[in-house]
Amino acid sequence: MAMAVRGAIDRRSFALSGTQAFAILAVLGLVVRLALLRTPFHGYDAFAYSHWTWRLVHQPLRGFYVDDGQVFPDHLPGDLWFLKIIGQMTNTVDPTMSFYTPTYTMIIACVVTVFDAVTAITIWRVGIRFGSGENASRYAMAYWLAPAPIFVASVWGQTDGISAALAVIALGLGVAQRFSLSVLVLTFCVLVKPQYGLLLLPLLLGWWRTDTHHWRTRLTHIAWTGFGCLALVAVLAAPFRVSLVGEWGDWSMIQRVQLANDLYPVSTLGAHNLWIVSDPFNWPPDDRASWLLGMSRHTIGLLMFATILVTVSWILLRRWRGVVTIVLTSNILMLGFFLVMTRMHERYAFPVVALSILLAAMDTRYRLYAVTINLLVFANIALRYAWIGNGQDMLARVLNSSWVESTFTVYILVAITVWSYGWLLAEASRKTPKIALDKVT
Numbered sequence: 001m002a003m004a005v006r007g008a009i010d011r012r013s014f015a016l017s018g019t020q021a022f023a024i025l026a027v028l029g030l031v032v033r034l035a036l037l038r039t040p041f042h043g044y045d046a047f048a049y050s051h052w053t054w055r056l057v058h059q060p061l062r063g064f065y066v067d068d069g070q071v072f073p074d075h076l077p078g079d080l081w082f083l084k085i086i087g088q089m090t091n092t093v094d095p096t097m098s099f100y101t102p103t104y105t106m107i108i109a110c111v112v113t114v115f116d117a118v119t120a121i122t123i124w125r126v127g128i129r130f131g132s133g134e135n136a137s138r139y140a141m142a143y144w145l146a147p148a149p150i151f152v153a154s155v156w157g158q159t160d161g162i163s164a165a166l167a168v169i170a171l172g173l174g175v176a177q178r179f180s181l182s183v184l185v186l187t188f189c190v191l192v193k194p195q196y197g198l199l200l201l202p203l204l205l206g207w208w209r210t211d212t213h214h215w216r217t218r219l220t221h222i223a224w225t226g227f228g229c230l231a232l233v234a235v236l237a238a239p240f241r242v243s244l245v246g247e248w249g250d251w252s253m254i255q256r257v258q259l260a261n262d263l264y265p266v267s268t269l270g271a272h273n274l275w276i277v278s279d280p281f282n283w284p285p286d287d288r289a290s291w292l293l294g295m296s297r298h299t300i301g302l303l304m305f306a307t308i309l310v311t312v313s314w315i316l317l318r319r320w321r322g323v324v325t326i327v328l329t330s331n332i333l334m335l336g337f338f339l340v341m342t343r344m345h346e347r348y349a350f351p352v353v354a355l356s357i358l359l360a361a362m363d364t365r366y367r368l369y370a371v372t373i374n375l376l377v378f379a380n381i382a383l384r385y386a387w388i389g390n391g392q393d394m395l396a397r398v399l400n401s402s403w404v405e406s407t408f409t410v411y412i413l414v415a416i417t418v419w420s421y422g423w424l425l426a427e428a429s430r431k432t433p434k435i436a437l438d439k440v441t
Contacts, residue, residue, distance in 0.1 A: 022137050029144045033113050033154045037106045041157035042385065047071065049108055049157070050099045053087035056080060057099075061239040065251055074260035076253070077237045078191025082162060086111055105157045112153040115165040119354050120144040122165070126172045127361035130324070139361035142370070148353045148378040156385055160347055163193040164354040170199065171330060171358065175323045179207040180225040187229040191236055194257050195348065198333045201309070205316040206326040261343060267297045269345035270387065272380045272413040273338055275301075280410040281387070287342040297342050304340040308332065315428050327359045328366075328428050335373070335421055346384040349377045365427070372420050379413055 048071040055064055064080065065073050090097055090107055097103065120140040127136025143149065152158050166189035173182035182203055190197045204222070211218050233244055233253070241249040242256060267287040268275040275284065275297065287297040295303075312329045319325070334351040338344055352373050360370035 022141055025141050026144060029141075029150070030113070033109075033116075033150055036150065036154035037109055041102065041105050041155070046102070046105045046157045047100070049083060049159075050101075050104055052080065053083045053099045053104070056084040057087040057091055062241045062250075064240055065242070065256070072263060074263055076191045076194065076256060077240050077242060078188055079159065079162075079193075080240070081236060082111075082159070082192070083108075108159065109153045109157060112159050112161040116144065116149050116153065116161045119149075119161070119165040119168050122168045122172045123354075123358050123361050126175055126358060129175065130362045131364075135364075136361060139357055142360075142374075143354060143357045146353060146357070146374050146378075148350065148374060148381055151378060151382055151385075152347065152350060156381070158347065160193075160350040163189055163196060164351060166192065167196050167199060167351060168354050168358055170203070171327055171355070174203045174206055174326050175362070177207075177210055177323070179203060179211070180221060180228070183225050184228055184232060187232050188236075191233065193351075195334070195337060196351065198337060199330050201312060201333065202316060202326045202329040205313070206323060209316070209320055210323060264343060267342045269343070270384045271338065271344040271346045271348060272376075272383075272410060272417065273344055273349075274340060274414065274418070275342055275344070276410060277414055280407050301340050301342045305337060308336040308340070311425065311429075319429060319431070321432055324359070324362045325428075327355065327362060328424075331355045331359055332421075332424060332428060335417075335424070339417065339421060346380050349380050353377050366424075369420060369424060372416065376413060376417050376420070383409070 051071050052064075052073065052075070055068070061084075067073065086108060087099060090099070090104065120143045123143055124136045124140035127139050130136075149161050149164075152160050166185055170182045170186040170189060173179070173185060183200065186196065186199055186203065189199075207222070208218065211221075213221070230244065237243065237253060238249070240251075242251045242253055243249045244253050265286050265288060266284040268284050270276070275287075279285075285297075287301070289296055291297050292300060312332055315329055315332070316325060321328070331352055334355060335349070338349045338352070356366070356370040356373045360366045
């Protein structure tokens with residue numbers, strides 16, 4: 001008996017508490033990210049960020065959008081401000097460091113890692129409002145250890161984690177019913193990745209559904225928030241000689257978005273959405289050419305997405321389940337945008353990595369959806385990275401193997417993504433008993 005007690009005590013002494021376990025996982029996630037920084041990165045993207053940083057640090061901002069023939073400047077001012085700040089800090093610490101080295105790309109990846117940590121913390125903060133602290137920590141760690149954010153930052157060398165963090169913060173503020181601040185954060189996010197502007201619809205309708213003030217007061221708040229957003233855009237864009245919609249400066253914001261959108265006039269750029277199934281491994285066709293009933297692929301994509309916008313508005317107005325509906329419809333918008341719109345590339349699916357985990361942290365019914373989407377997005381991004389011939393490391397060789405690089409693989413990925421999206425739409429559209437509404441309001 002005494003030996004059994006001593007054995008139990010010994011086993012207990014080696015047992016980890018929840019806090020210790022999460023700390024170990026957090027360190028593990030960081031170690032994996034830093035270890036993968038030795039990969040070659042995406043050559044073109046790494047050069048683009050290096051060259052843009054050099055121009056932002058050493059040349060006047062007002063001339064940045066003049067194409068110098070090296071890398072077309074197709075990003076908006078929000079993204080460029082991050083690069084300028086990173087470049088200035090790097091130049092201050094080590095003035096001799098060249099921006100055209102893998103070391104600088106590693107620095108960018110480390111900054112993105114910090115934003116990934118911010119996303120995980122925000123998911124944890126939101127999750128606490130809807131469940132236990134342990135459950136919230138579990139979903140925060142799910143994002144921190146998710147393969148797609150790690151791969152995009154540490155292997156690809158891209159900055160999608162920055163805009164994802166801003167989007168999650170904006171939605172988190174919306175869930176907390178701090179809508180004015182959430183829309184301001186979203187405005188900055190849109191200046192990094194314009195497609196996040198779609199989240200304005202659930203935020204505004206969520207504001208209208210939950211604000212208890214008189215409708216005139218709500219309209220006043222919305223008007224002042226809109227004024228603040230316009231002022232923020234003006235402050236960030238003016239140094240680049242970019243205006244919002246008018247003729248001031250050399251460019252309008254709409255012109256910059258149109259130029260970037262028209263850079264590749266094709267139906268899809270290797271994204272595993274609906275448009276890739278016709279011919280997965282060849283350069284896609286021009287989406288402006290007539291295709292069906294005299295309409296182009298681009299026109300059909302716009303019509304399909306217009307249907308999604310109407311559906312989302314109906315869910316927000318007629319199937320409201322409390323503030324969780326804001327994040328639910330945000331997932332529907334961002335995943336639908338990726339699936340049906342043309343001129344997509346693989347990383348346009350990245351937003352739903354963070355948004356799906358945020359949704360599951362608020363309502364565990366969406367746990368399987370979050371797991372499925374995260375695996376699909378990782379497969380989408382990692383396979384595309386290998387197919388375009390980036391990197392000669394072991395990971396690239398595995399992803400380039402014949403059993404992975406096949407039309408069948410593409411069809412399976414698209415089919416599962418469409419099925420997951422259909423399930424999400426059906427679940428969001430069903431009527432919910434009043435007792436369930438009370439739990440999530």
